[in-house]
Amino acid sequence: MQTAELSGLPAGVADHLREEGIEELYPPQAEAVEAGVTEGESVVASVPTASGKTLIAELAMLASVERGGKALYIVPLRALASEKKREFERFEEFGVSVGVSTGNYESDEEWLSNRDIVVATSEKVDSLVRNGASWIEELSCVVADEIHLVDDANRGPTLEVTLAKLRQLNPALQTVALSATVGNADEVADWLDAELVHSEWRPIDLRTGVHYGSALHFDDGSQEEFAVESGDNPTTALVSDTLSDGGSSLVFVNSRRNAEAAARRLGNAVEDQLTGEERAELAELAEEVRGVSDSETSDDLADAIANGAAFHHAGLAREHRTLVEDAFRDRLIKAISATPTLAAGVNTPSRRVIVRDWQRYDGDAGGMKPLATLEVHQMMGRAGRPGLDPYGEALLLANNHDELDELFERYVWADPEPVRSKLATEPALRTHVLATVASGFASSRGGLLEFLERTLYATQSTDPGRLESVTDRMLDYLERNGFLERAGEDIEATGIGHTVSRLYLDPMSAAEMVDGLRGADDASALGLYHLVARTPDMWELYLRSGDREKYTEIAYEREAEFLGDMPTEFEAERFEDWLSALKTASLLEDWASEVEEDRITERYSIGPGDLRGKVETAQWLLNAAERLAVELDLGPDVVASISAARQRVEHGVGEELLGLTGVGNVGRKRARWLYEAGIETRDELRNAEKSVVLGALRGREKTAETILRNAGHPNPAIEGEGVEADESAAVEAEADSRGDGQAGLGDF
DNA sequence: CGGGTTAGGGTGTAGACAGCATGTC
DNA sequence: CTACACCCTAACCCG
Numbered sequence: 208m209q210t211a212e213l214s215g216l217p218a219g220v221a222d223h224l225r226e227e228g229i230e231e232l233y234p235p236q237a238e239a240v241e242a243g244v245t246e247g248e249s250v251v252a253s254v255p256t257a258s259g260k261t262l263i264a265e266l267a268m269l270a271s272v273e274r275g276g277k278a279l280y281i282v283p284l285r286a287l288a289s290e291k292k293r294e295f296e297r298f299e300e301f302g303v304s305v306g307v308s309t310g311n312y313e314s315d316e317e318w319l320s321n322r323d324i325v326v327a328t329s330e331k332v333d334s335l336v337r338n339g340a341s342w343i344e345e346l347s348c349v350v351a352d353e354i355h356l357v358d359d360a361n362r363g364p365t366l367e368v369t370l371a372k373l374r375q376l377n378p379a380l381q382t383v384a385l386s387a388t389v390g391n392a393d394e395v396a397d398w399l400d401a402e403l404v405h406s407e408w409r410p411i412d413l414r415t416g417v418h419y420g421s422a423l424h425f426d427d428g429s430q431e432e433f434a435v436e437s438g439d440n441p442t443t444a445l446v447s448d449t450l451s452d453g454g455s456s457l458v459f460v461n462s463r464r465n466a467e468a469a470a471r472r473l474g475n476a477v478e479d480q481l482t483g484e485e486r487a488e489l490a491e492l493a494e495e496v497r498g499v500s501d502s503e504t505s506d507d508l509a510d511a512i513a514n515g516a517a518f519h520h521a522g523l524a525r526e527h528r529t530l531v532e533d534a535f536r537d538r539l540i541k542a543i544s545a546t547p548t549l550a551a552g553v554n555t556p557s558r559r560v561i562v563r564d565w566q567r568y569d570g571d572a573g574g575m576k577p578l579a580t581l582e583v584h585q586m587m588g589r590a591g592r593p594g595l596d597p598y599g600e601a602l603l604l605a606n607n608h609d610e611l612d613e614l615f616e617r618y619v620w621a622d623p624e625p626v627r628s629k630l631a632t633e634p635a636l637r638t639h640v641l642a643t644v645a646s647g648f649a650s651s652r653g654g655l656l657e658f659l660e661r662t663l664y665a666t667q668s669t670d671p672g673r674l675e676s677v678t679d680r681m682l683d684y685l686e687r688n689g690f691l692e693r694a695g696e697d698i699e700a701t702g703i704g705h706t707v708s709r710l711y712l713d714p715m716s717a718a719e720m721v722d723g724l725r726g727a728d729d730a731s732a733l734g735l736y737h738l739v740a741r742t743p744d745m746w747e748l749y750l751r752s753g754d755r756e757k758y759t760e761i762a763y764e765r766e767a768e769f770l771g772d773m774p775t776e777f778e779a780e781r782f783e784d785w786l787s788a789l790k791t792a793s794l795l796e797d798w799a800s801e802v803e804e805d806r807i808t809e810r811y812s813i814g815p816g817d818l819r820g821k822v823e824t825a826q827w828l829l830n831a832a833e834r835l836a837v838e839l840d841l842g843p844d845v846v847a848s849i850s851a852a853r854q855r856v857e858h859g860v861g862e863e864l865l866g867l868t869g870v871g872n873v874g875r876k877r878a879r880w881l882y883e884a885g886i887e888t889r890d891e892l893r894n895a896e897k898s899v900v901l902g903a904l905r906g907r908e909k910t911a912e913t914i915l916r917n918a919g920h921p922n923p924a925i926e927g928e929g930v931e932a933d934e935s936a937a938v939e940a941e942a943d944s945r946g947d948g949q950a951g952l953g954d955f
Numbered sequence: 956c957g958g959g960t961t962a963g964g965g966t967g968t969a970g971a972c973a974g975c976a977t978g979t980c
Numbered sequence: 981c982t983a984c985a986c987c988c989t990a991a992c993c994c995g
Binding site: 283284285309310311312328329330331333334359361362365461462463464465520521546547548551567568569570575710711712744746749751752820823824827828831 | 972973974975976977978979980
């Protein structure tokens with residue numbers, strides 16, 4: 208089908224697509240059009256990665272907008288939201304407006320009501336529904352990207368329930384679901400009353416195979432000689448082989464440490480194939496990476512990048528990740544070793560993909576477990592850059608003949624596992640039963656069960672009694688904790704129940720917080736950090752060897768500060784959880800006491816990305832705790848201490864600096880410098896001697912000017928002011944001249 | 956004064972051992 | 981990451 212034959216799109220779009228080089232639709236795209244995506248028909252598209260799924264969604268949304276409607280595009284990851292927004296913005300010249308919504312707090316985001324296309328994560332959409340965003344009812348088209356993720360135990364139920372809600376609000380809603388190729392896409396299509404478009408077609412060839420001995424064995428039965436010199440390992444040999452052919456490689460491994468170690472080795476193998484120009488650009492990039500964060504991870508990454516390789520995992524700060532991803536896409540970085548983060552994230556195609564580790568440690572299983580077929584297929588799907596590579600190649604590595612056979616059977620020839628709903632579990636229903644009642648989708652037990660009939664679980668289930676019994680258990684739980692009230696068949700959310708639903712808290716988190724805050728007339732920062740750290744909304748930090756003793760000691764030393772009862776050492780499991788929450792709490796306390804970033808990452812053996820994540824979650828939960836304290840009327844002192852604790856993690860400073868950190872461009876370090884110079888509040892900053900401010904800021908005039916302007920100084924200009932800097936300040940200014948004196952946290 | 960002894964610090968290496976992916980509001 | 985062997989040096993003691 209030709210692009211020119213498309214109808215129902217905004218004027219100019221078809222021509223624009225042709226200018227982008229899209230003359231003819233790919234077969235699955237044409238099939239979707241025939242199924243009626245541009246006419247408002249619901250479609251499930253189950254096609255391989257990088258086969259033009261996005262265009263199917265775009266055609267559906269644009270046609271819907273052209274008919275006067277409004278479209279929503281649901282992404283699985285925050286990082287993908289901005290990527291998609293950027294893509295869709297190319298249609299703004301045809302009068303189609305785009306908006307994104309992700310992130311922290313409860314809101315209805317009314318400004319989105321005049322956008323034609325909205326991009327959001329499933330949790331954000333759920334939150335918007337709970338907060339009663341009026342524009343949700345105006346939606347005419349919803350796209351669910353990567354819908355196979357309904358299979359995910361943690362986040363799948365949210366997507367499932369959210370789609371059910373949107374479809375209940377508007378029975379005529381067009382639903383377009385994009386999926387990787389999975390075994391049971393027909394069941395998904397059934398659930399969504401959609402037509403199934405299934406295809407194995409790819410725009411560029413993907414060869415998959417296994418390396419074993421001195422040969423590559425491919426899926427089509429062919430073999431290619433590939434000998435690895437003794438002393439060399441197959442991964443680096445394959446990577447430098449690709450590079451000598453002008454291609455880049457992606458290596459998937461099973462742990463962060465492995466990713467970092469592999470990047471070091473890959474750098475050594477890749478380094479001698481770099482041109483002088485590339486070396487210079489890489490050196491520049493390496494310094495930029497180093498400046499992102501003050502931590503060993505940041506230094507190690509910079510060192511690897513200087514050699515043309517990089518690692519990628521969730522311990523990296525977001526800026527690290529985007530720098531690496533962009534440079535890899537620009538073909539500057541030649542190889543990345545990554546944990547599975549990269550397979551699910553933003554688009555980073557590569558000539559060759561090597562799945563080095565196909566087993567991963569799983570604490571629940573107590574050992575190594577093979578990766579899911581779907582997961583490995585997603586990794587392999589990253590091979591081949593459309594328009595750049597003649598073909599893509601994805602390889603697994605085998606150490607012996609048995610493994611060769613096993614890898615072929617498990618991954619090369621196997622179909623991915625079917626998608627199964629995970630809705631009928633306690634954590635999922637605890638949250639969604641409350642939200643469903645609180646936002647008015649059901650007002651009785653029968654209504655609730657009827658609503659749940661709209662989910663994938665119901666279409667798949669052979670055991671409907673299970674959903675019912677878990678639902679009943681959760682109704683009891685929610686009633687017992689005062690979130691719901693029941694009168695016969697009727698169910699209603701209480702005031703606090705509504706608040707919990709809108710704050711997007713797990714009811715169990717809310718119960719824990721309410722319990723801890725009640726009867727506390729005073730709360731220390733550590734006590735509050737521990738309170739939020741032990742809710743199910745904050746993931747636990749591992750207790751490493753020696754941590755048990757260390758935190759047990761701290762637990763007894765500071766027993767008086769904890770809110771709620773401390774479990775005894777005889778309740779082994781609860782005590783363990785308590786200690787690991789204490790570890791998180793003391794991390795937060797360190798951060799809020801101005802301990803340096805590199806000390807924290809080292810002390811808790813985490814990466815800068817983990818630190819930022821913890822801080823962000825703590826901020827969100829403390830905000831929620833504050834709202835609950837107000838709602839429950841726990842008194843101004845409690846509310847004030849929560850607020851102070853929240854602001855301290857937000858800026859990473861002691862309480863005495865909170866008066867300064869509100870000023871733009873003043874972070875934890877500069878606030879401390881100003882404070883030491885005798886400037887303690889915004890007012891004092893505004894009225895301070897310029898020379899004092901300049902001295903405190905280590906003599907940097909530009910920063911001093913912007914800070915004074917941000918503090919509201921009538922005449923911030925600094926010229927010819929003497930610097931009152933003593934020698935130690937001058938030395939520090941020297942040491943500091945690389946960064947801008949800010950930790951870099953706080954503006955993410 | 957010369958030779959020997961000893962404690963202390965630093966360096967290098969082998970082997971044991973723990974730890975092991977991700978993520979939304 | 982620890983235990984251990986090993987080397988070097990400085991300080992001290994004794995004949």
